[in-house]
Amino acid sequence: MNIIRCMLSAAVMFAFTAPVLxxxxxxxxxxxxxxxxxxxxSPANALKEYPRPQMERNNWVNLNGLWDYAITDNGAARPSRFDGxxxxxYPIESALSGVKKALLPSQNLWYKRLFTRPALKTGEKVKLNFGAVDYEATVFVNGTQAGKHEGGYTAFSFDITALLKAGENEIVVKVFDPSGEGVGPHGKQVLKPESIYYTPSSGIWQTVWMETVPEVHVEELVMRPDIDKGILDVVVKGKGKPEVVVAGCSECGVLKQVQDDDRTTTITVKVPKARLWSPGNPFLYDITVKLGNDVVKSYFGMRKISVVKDAAGVDRIMLNNKPYYNLGTLDQGFWPEGLYTAPTDEALAFDIKAIKAMGFNTIRKHIKVEPARWYYHADKLGMLVWQDMVNPNQGLPQGAKAAFxxxxxxxxxxxxxHPSIVCWVLFNEKWGQYDQQRLTEWIKSxxxxxIVNGHSGELLYVNEVLRSPSPNAYVSADMTDVHSYPDPMMPIRIPGMAQVCGEFGGIGVFIPEHQWLTGSAWGYIQEKPAALMAKYNVMNQHLQLFEKEGLSGSVYTQPFDVEGEQNGLMTYDREVIKIPFAALRQIHAPLNPEAALPGWVEMTKGVVAKDADLTEPGILYSNMLPQYIMGKRDAAFLKKMAMMATQAGDKLGAELAGKAYIAGIKMPLSEEDINAVVQFSKSTKDAGFKLMHDNAAAFQKAMGDRKYTVAMMNMILKGEMEPLMNAADQVDWAAVEAAVKPYGLPGEEILLRAQTVGYFNKQDWKNYAPVAKAYLEKFGTNVSENEKTMFQKALDEHKKN
Incomplete structure (x- = not known):
């Protein structure tokens, strides 16, 4: 029978409970x-669903809720007092954490909570499980280290039985998260030290739970379906003789059982006349595995993914031995109030439902590993997933390769x-690429x-200009892949490989009152709401032509706005759909015919969003100007006016609204004020610059030291340096230095950087050497590893110049 389980039901079967904080x-x-x-x-219901649906036990307790926290220097001992x-x-930087503070690479984050030891039968063990902690977690139980895990995206578990005592017990977790300054994978949180893509997510960001297991129990469960043979291999790790039962399948049964070693058994189950899993029919079988007194519930889907020649001899992606166009979108998994963590399980499922309601059949999960329940929803709802590996530190400092x-x-x-996952993506563009052939072959083995996409976007085109060509770009992979912005294009053809367009689109359309940042709306191109549908439709018509030439898949950037990127088909708050769902399904139907069928729509019931207002932005803006002329100056109005002025192309109006907003700010500054000032301030000539300069401590606390410094550097560059640098063929650096001197270290850093880059580009090695040496010595920790290597190499090669 199809898997429909109420995951909340396990909540009434706990063998032990935690105290309510x-x-x-x-x-x-x-x-x-x-x-x-x-x-x-609320603290009473923070993600209470069972977190690991493919190895579900009844005897568990959820430890989500309120914990004590403290932030210390990373060399400090455990704090004696906690901060709150x-x-x-929810990550400490998120609004839902209740804290919303930045964690610096020089700091540690500490968590603490109490719990009551469960009553244990002879031989029973207590396991403490973490869905994910970013980045390095050291766990203590009653003052003794239970274990340590490095890596911010995967689950880990410790047996804490021997550390427990009767009555009240204590868990403490120490977290170190250096983000872009560390060696580990960090995803879209950090691009390089001086440029943060999105707000970082530090600390515990997935469910924490405990479970009681018998001494003999299932340690690991691996399922391998084979639709051609009509069998399922179930690998059970754990000492003993396991039993396997497939629910609702009278013809399913054990064919053979092989003891691979003293802790691993492989059971082959026959699944005749299997109902095959696909996005149009996401049928899942329930399965129960017993090992001694341990009972684990799970599920599986019978499906096959491959690259095979079609009847015309074209290499295509096949699903269940038939050509299946992977019509995808690039989903980054960020939330305005939870950052890496969805507010609720319903919200987690909504994103997949909404993408399916748009008519897509594939999600490329972009350089993030989601909680297990996200993949459970993808399995249950029917969505193909291309899963990115989380990119290594792009500079590949020592240790980065091993961590990756x-x-x-x-x-x-x-x-x-998870049957939903059909493709592993090794590298994205050139973000930390190395040993591509070895690693591609390792994943395939x-x-x-x-199938494996060894390098998504190894060939990257922006406005038809090729960035970063590479030899042998798709070595050992199952597909060739091109990124092309904004319009899609065909990748190269290599025998034995499918062809895909791994990213395209990025059409920026911002919707008033649904923006993370009102002062910016990034996209590869900008369109007004009324023009988006036509532009998007044309792109998809080109995909139809490419499909006839052999294209097997495409990935549109992106389904939802993310912070300053407002190029989603839906707003960041998931409230407004920029092209109606029905219209999107119609546009997508030629490539995904199932999207037009009633069953597809039925699977997305409950997905609700408002359609975008298609009124010409200039008309909306012109209706606001009379109110401004008549003296309307409240903060919300001015912020909206600035945004609408930008959309209508009135730079003067945007500047007027920004200046008026800043002029009306009252001290002390709120976080909303600080964010608005940053958005409205682009130069030292803007009123916001003086406010930021004079109230440095407040802005540094809200933004973080480095982000504040970079903002100041950019304004100094635009307001003081560019007029002097662009005015003549030969830059008068003495004049530039005099102009930036009043601004202290940010002025000194941007000056040395500009001189280093300028002399490097002109290959003026005589003048380059002293400034580059000074720049690297004083500000080298702020320079990306790639740039540092490049600048140092030039220094070494031209020492005598």
Whole structure:
């Protein structure tokens, strides 16, 4: 029978409970926009669903809720006093954590909570499980280290039985998260030290739970379906003789059982006349595995993914031995109030439902590993997933390769059983690329059941200009892949490989009052709401032509706006759809015919969003100007006016609104004021620059030291340096230095950087040497590893010049 389980049902079967912590010390922190689910979050119900649906036990307790937290220098001992309460499992930088503070690479984050030891039968063990902690977690139980895990995206578990005592017990977790300054994979949180893509997510960001298991229990479960043979291989790790039962399948049964070693058994189950899993029919079989007194519930889907020649001899992606166009979108998994963590399980599922309601059949999960329940929803709802490995530190400092490979190995193991995952993506563009052939072949060997995209976007075109060409770009992969912005294009053809367009689109359309940042709306191109549908339709018509030439898949950037990127088909708060769902399904139907069928629509019932207002932005803006002329100056109006002026192309109006907003700010500055000042301030000539300069401490606290410094550097560059640098062929650096001197270290850093880059580009090695040496010595920690290597290499090669 199809798997329809109420995951909440396990909650009534706990063998032990945790104490209820006080709920009056938490509140949602201010956030620019928020989703409809944020209001449902409280310390009593923070992500209470069973977190690991493919190895579900009844005897468990959820440890999400309020914990004590503290931030210390990373060399400090455990704090004797804690700073306050934090709502687990929301990152400390998020509004839902109740804290909303930045964690610096020079700091540690500490968590603490109490729990009651369960009553244990002879031989029973207690396991403490973490869905994910970013980045390095050291766990203590009653003052003794239970274990340590490095890697911010994968689950880990410790047997804490021997550390428990009767009555009340204590868990403490120490977290170190250096983000872009560390060696580990960090995803879209950090591009390089001086440029943060999105707000980082530090600390515990997935569910924490405990479970009681018998001494003999299932340690690991691996399922390998084979639709051609009509069998399922079930690998059970754990000492003893396991039993396997497939629910609702009278013809399913054990064919053979092989003891691989003293802790591993492989059971082959026949699944005749199997109902095949696909996005149009996501049928899942329930399965129960018993080992001694341990009972684990799971599920599996019978499906096959491959690259095979079609009847015309064209290499195509095949699903269940038939050509299946992978019509995808690039989903990054960020939330305005939870950052890496969805506010509720309903919200987690909504994203997949909404993407399916748009008519897509594939999600490329972009350099993030989601909680297990996200993949459960993808399995249940019917969505193909291309899973990215989380990119290594792009500069590849010592230790980065080992950290990347360890995290990738954990990802392959952790996600193996999900039928929705059909493709592993090794590298994205050139973000930390190395040893591509070895690593591609390693993934194919570790998991021959899926296809591998060795390098998504190894060939990257922006406005038809090729960036970063590479020889042998798709070595050992199952597909060739091109990124092309904004319009899609065909990748190269290599025999034996499918052809895909791994990213395209990025059409920026911002919607008033649904923006994370009102002062910017990034996209590869900008369109007004009324023009988006036509532009998007043309792109998809080109995809139809490419499909006839052999294109097997495409990935549109992106389904939802993310912070400053407003190029989603839906707003960041998931409230407004920029092209109606029905229209999107119609546009997509030629490539995904199932999207037009009633069953597809039925699977997305309950997905609700407002259609975008297609009124010409200039008309909306012109209706605001009379109010401004008549003296309307409230903050909300001015912020909206600035945004509408930008959309209408009135730079003067945007500047007027920004200046008026800043002029009306009252001290002390709120976080909303600080964010608005940063958005409205682009130069030292802007009123916001003086406010930022004079109130440095407040802005540094809200933004973080480095982000504040970079903002100041950019304004100094635009306001003081560019007029002098662009005015003549030969830059008078003495004049530039005099102009930036009043601004202290930010002025000195941007001056040395500009001189280093300028002399490097002109290959003026005589003048380059002293400034580059000074820049690297004084500000080298702020320079990306790639640039540092490039600048130092030039220094070494031209020492005598």
């Amino acid at each position: 006080g709920q009056d010390s938490w509140k949602l922190q201010p956030v620019a926009v928020q989703t409809r689910w944020a209001k449902n979050v 309460r934090i709502l687990v499992p 490979e360890a995290q990738s190995a954990e990802t392959l193991s952790q996600l193996h059983n 570790a998991d021959p059941s899926r």
